Amino acid sequence: MADRTGPLKVAALGDLHVKQDAPASHRDLFGEISREADVLVLAGDLTDLGLPREAEILAEDLRACAIPVVAVLGNHDYESDAQDEVCRILRQAGVRLLDGQSVEIEGVGFVGVKGFVGGFGRFTLGSFGEPAIKALVAESVREAMRLENAMRQVASRRAMVVLHYAPIAETVAGEPPEIFPFLGSSRLAEIIDRFEVSAVVHGHAHRGAYEGRTPGGARVYNVAKHIPKPNGKPYAILEI
Template structure:
């Protein structure tokens, strides 16, 4: 059994656009010198266009460390998700939704997640069909995550999300939009597994860097706009 510590660089909401000027190639090369794995926590592209994915793929292609990822809501915008996934997979990205990974003795599981709110203010499946469909999507994402976690047989698990699993890491955003930033259903699922060591998510650009689930599992909001201990757009998390 491999108990070597693994350093995960996690970043979300990079929003690569067709005219992106940010030096992502240099950022990813910097990450490769500090981390064993790169976790991309959704909103990889700005509008879900294949050209945006090609620009990102070009920046990622030669970094030399494993890359795991989930999609975010922006990646769905133009309806080209399969093409985007193909482009980025060809560049070495391992998408976790439906395909959990084991790297260096650590299991990686992830889904996009969905909204619905937190705690006793979480939306229930009651009333109009549209509300029930919204809640069904949140429940389905939590079930997909549970399935992925059950497929992994490692002592250490790392969860990659886009939507937040707890309210603490969206603090700083307007309270009116909390229900659209994440769902406690994700945390409830994760807390059934005592070997989850850390959770990374994005989506809440003006949220808070860290918090914990009810069970005490560390949660990190790694949207690139969130100030982090590294002083850089990415977090470094040891597992």
């Protein structure tokens, strides 16, 4: 697909936490976003308990969205071990659900993985000690490698990385320092900085900070619904 001449307006939003027992309609929000942006990106925790019914409620609300939707899953979407059914429902509703893949929309490549935990910088957890620690680190490395493989699929000059877990500590600042290792991993930033990336979005850290940069200078935005955005909305608008 050829690049468009102007910037692509992307609305980015994370941590909807759609509930089965107390659903809050997002139809008006999605309708508004359709008028404000060219693409909607959802940065994980689409559901609250990872229940198929929650995914169905979200799919119903997404009928009000008239623009392409790109998404990744978050940790909450795995809670009930029904993530395959959640994915099926959302894909059937037209969501471009990414899990180590990329998709191009109007000249912009969207690359998505959930990401994982592990910590940041010199405090990144290493593969040493008990098998459980080694397994955790192996999963963190595996997610980073899946991101790298997906980045290599991107042919367009502009790219947005969509994550749930944070790639830098800067955008989780405001959360208790004790839980920083569970909010993301620098291994994701290391991969991002090997490529030309226009922007990175993530969620998960509800009390984090809106904006930061990877060590290589890529712009990172925490778009969790609870994070204040410059436009005063639950979603951010980014021009790519």
